[in-house]
Amino acid sequence: MATSGSSHGPSTDQPPPSLPNSGSAAGVCIMSNAWKDEQDPSLISFISAFLGSNSFRLNFVSISPDLIFNCGGVSIAFVFVTKWDDCCNVGSIFNRVKRLKAQFARLYVVATLSTKEQDDSFMRSYFHFSIRYEMEFGKPAFVLVTDPEMGFEKIVKISTSRGMCKQQKVASKVKVELYLAIGSIEAAAKTSKEDILANTDLSSDKADSLSRDSLKVQKVSILFSKLLEFVEMGSSVEQNILVTGGAGFIGTHTVVQLLKEGFKVSIIDNLDNSVIEAVDRVRELVGPDLSNKLEFNLGDLRNKGDIEKLFSKQRFDAVIHFAGLKAVGESVGNPRRYFDNNLVGTINLYEAMAKYHCKMMVFSSSATVYGQPEKIPCVEDFELKAMNPYGRTKLFLEEIARDIHAAEPEWRIVLLRYFNPVGAHESGRIGEDPKGIPNNLMPYIQQVAVGRLPELNVYGHDYPTEDGSAVRDYIHVMDLADGHIAALRKLFADPKIGCTAYNLGTGRGTSVLEMVAAFEKASGKKIPIKLCPRRAGDATAVYASTERAEKELGWKAKYGVDEMCRDQWNWANNNPWGYQKKL
Numbered sequence: 001m002a003t004s005g006s007s008h009g010p011s012t013d014q015p016p017p018s019l020p021n022s023g024s025a026a027g028v029c030i031m032s033n034a035w036k037d038e039q040d041p042s043l044i045s046f047i048s049a050f051l052g053s054n055s056f057r058l059n060f061v062s063i064s065p066d067l068i069f070n071c072g073g074v075s076i077a078f079v080f081v082t083k084w085d086d087c088c089n090v091g092s093i094f095n096r097v098k099r100l101k102a103q104f105a106r107l108y109v110v111a112t113l114s115t116k117e118q119d120d121s122f123m124r125s126y127f128h129f130s131i132r133y134e135m136e137f138g139k140p141a142f143v144l145v146t147d148p149e150m151g152f153e154k155i156v157k158i159s160t161s162r163g164m165c166k167q168q169k170v171a172s173k174v175k176v177e178l179y180l181a182i183g184s185i186e187a188a189a190k191t192s193k194e195d196i197l198a199n200t201d202l203s204s205d206k207a208d209s210l211s212r213d214s215l216k217v218q219k220v221s222i223l224f225s226k227l228l229e230f231v232e233m234g235s236s237v238e239q240n241i242l243v244t245g246g247a248g249f250i251g252t253h254t255v256v257q258l259l260k261e262g263f264k265v266s267i268i269d270n271l272d273n274s275v276i277e278a279v280d281r282v283r284e285l286v287g288p289d290l291s292n293k294l295e296f297n298l299g300d301l302r303n304k305g306d307i308e309k310l311f312s313k314q315r316f317d318a319v320i321h322f323a324g325l326k327a328v329g330e331s332v333g334n335p336r337r338y339f340d341n342n343l344v345g346t347i348n349l350y351e352a353m354a355k356y357h358c359k360m361m362v363f364s365s366s367a368t369v370y371g372q373p374e375k376i377p378c379v380e381d382f383e384l385k386a387m388n389p390y391g392r393t394k395l396f397l398e399e400i401a402r403d404i405h406a407a408e409p410e411w412r413i414v415l416l417r418y419f420n421p422v423g424a425h426e427s428g429r430i431g432e433d434p435k436g437i438p439n440n441l442m443p444y445i446q447q448v449a450v451g452r453l454p455e456l457n458v459y460g461h462d463y464p465t466e467d468g469s470a471v472r473d474y475i476h477v478m479d480l481a482d483g484h485i486a487a488l489r490k491l492f493a494d495p496k497i498g499c500t501a502y503n504l505g506t507g508r509g510t511s512v513l514e515m516v517a518a519f520e521k522a523s524g525k526k527i528p529i530k531l532c533p534r535r536a537g538d539a540t541a542v543y544a545s546t547e548r549a550e551k552e553l554g555w556k557a558k559y560g561v562d563e564m565c566r567d568q569w570n571w572a573n574n575n576p577w578g579y580q581k582k583l
């Protein structure tokens with residue numbers, strides 16, 4: 001198409017414009033094959049070139065939304081309703097939206113309603129059908145567009161008014177730019193027609209139609225560049241994460257990382273095995289600005305009212321579910337307490353999540369679900385079995401998660417099977433602080449080192465291992481915390497995640513005696529030991545296959561045993577009595 005070399009006249013031959021800040025690999029745009037087939041091919045090739053020039057990879061696949069943008073692990077889905085016919089297609093539109101709403105936390109329905117009648121009819125239907133199709137106001141966001149080529153103005157306005165945009169400033173800047181852009185297009189369109197007439201012998205009508213075509217392309221290009229900015233803004237919108245048991249050992253370390261990664265966090269914890277001082281220290285570690293994004297709620301998952309209170313006042317994008325009891329020995333003596341806490345609490349949580357359409361969960365499972373593994377390393381698809389009531393709660397909860405997902409496939413659940421979490425935050429301000437005599441190896445060693453306990457009982461010195469003591473896969477709690485961030489990003493990014501288990505371990509086995517030696521080296525303290533018979537139910541050697549987590553979550557443990565012992569000692573040395581001032 002010729003515009004006679006005009007430098008400012010729009011032309012379909014011009015390369016698509018670039019976004020000002022688009023760096024390399026801005027993200028992925030997935031376009032529905034069906035949607036693509038309904039559009040004019042020139043529009044699709046324009047969009048494709050445009051996205052390409054802005055470092056967006058465009059893939060055409062069969063998907064239910066029309067477009068999905070994924071930037072930085074956040075998926076934003078768009079559906080375009082271009083034909084509104086209130087006598088025929090309303091039910092199918094709302095049905096489709098209902099289905100997609102359950103699958104995408106960020107879904108926008110862009111409805112083109114060019115006449116007042118269509119607009120009125122839409123409003124009537126929206127309120128009429130909202131209960132039947134489980135619409136809540138603003139969820140999903142319906143973006144009503146009167147000028148199909150200028151939908152972005154509405155998108156920004158509506159998203160701003162609904163508080164979706166993190167930075168109002170950004171939204172208003174975009175709006176100003178948009179108005180400037182509209183003005184410049186109009187100016188460009190006029191110039192273009194004059195240029196065509198001045199530089200060619202085309203008729204006025206032909207020049208008119210050419211300039212209209214090119215105007216259309218330019219409008220589309222503006223729409224898309226703004227859509228992309230919106231998507232980028234959307235990806236920086238704070239996601240709100242509910243962390244159950246967030247005051248505990250793994251919880252506090254994960255909350256620090258979540259806040260540092262830009263998430264907003266609400267903790268619910270009954271402080272059964274933790275103290276509020278741990279949350280105060282998390283606040284101190286992240287500083288006042290990030291601390292403002294952390295909320296603590298004293299509550300118990302067994303109490304439905306506590307959960308309801310939480311969900312009814314804010315929307316959560318996902319839940320990381322740590323809350324639960326974890327002492328093997330105690331569970332043998334009091335299984336009902338374990339079933340009540342771990343099972344009932346989790347079932348209540350699922351109910352509230354379903355009611356409030358929050359269907360993404362990262363669940364704290366455990367390597368305990370492998371029982372006594374027949375082979376090592378443990379691979380996620382090994383047969384599962386439990387050895388004690390605590391282990392059974394983890395196994396049941398994994399099964400419950402799989403059943404829920406099988407019945408309602410829109411759920412996305414990641415089951416993280418922790419191996420042996422140890423270590424502490426490098427600051428030495430937060431760490432593990434079990435109540436009573438510790439059951440686990442490292443807290444026990446730590447208490448011997450600070451003089452709280454006289455010696456370590458080494459359970460088993462006749463195992464068929466190099467030094468006769470049992471072998472485990474110890475993992476630094478900060479690596480574990482990062483594993484949760486990776487799992488969360490995976491949940492947001494991958495609609496096909498389903499219900500998937502991942503091992504979080506290092507893939508390396510260390511014996512009890514090697515661990516004692518490493519701690520002695522890190523602390524400079526002698527740890528007196530007593531060789532004792534094997535502990536009932538202990539496996540000889542357990543360590544993880546880390547392949548699936550590496551491949552699918554892009555996560556790998558960074559720290560070795562020396563760093564684990566260094567940080568554990570730093571915590572113990574600075575807090576010999578844990579979070580208590582003194583005993």
Ligand SMILES: O=c1ccn([C@@H]2O[C@H](COP(=O)(O)OP(=O)(O)O[C@H]3O[C@H](CO)[C@H](O)[C@H](O)[C@H]3O)[C@@H](O)[C@H]2O)c(=O)[nH]1
Binds near residue numbers: 366441538
């Ligand atoms: O005072 C102690 C405590 C432990 N050990 C030994 O140290 C090793 C590690 O024991 P932990 O109790 O620290 O950890 P476990 O491997 O037994 O269990 C941990 O990992 C399991 C999964 O493998 C479950 O998740 C469980 O909840 C969790 O505590 C075992 O050989 C144990 O016998 C001692 O010798 N002395």
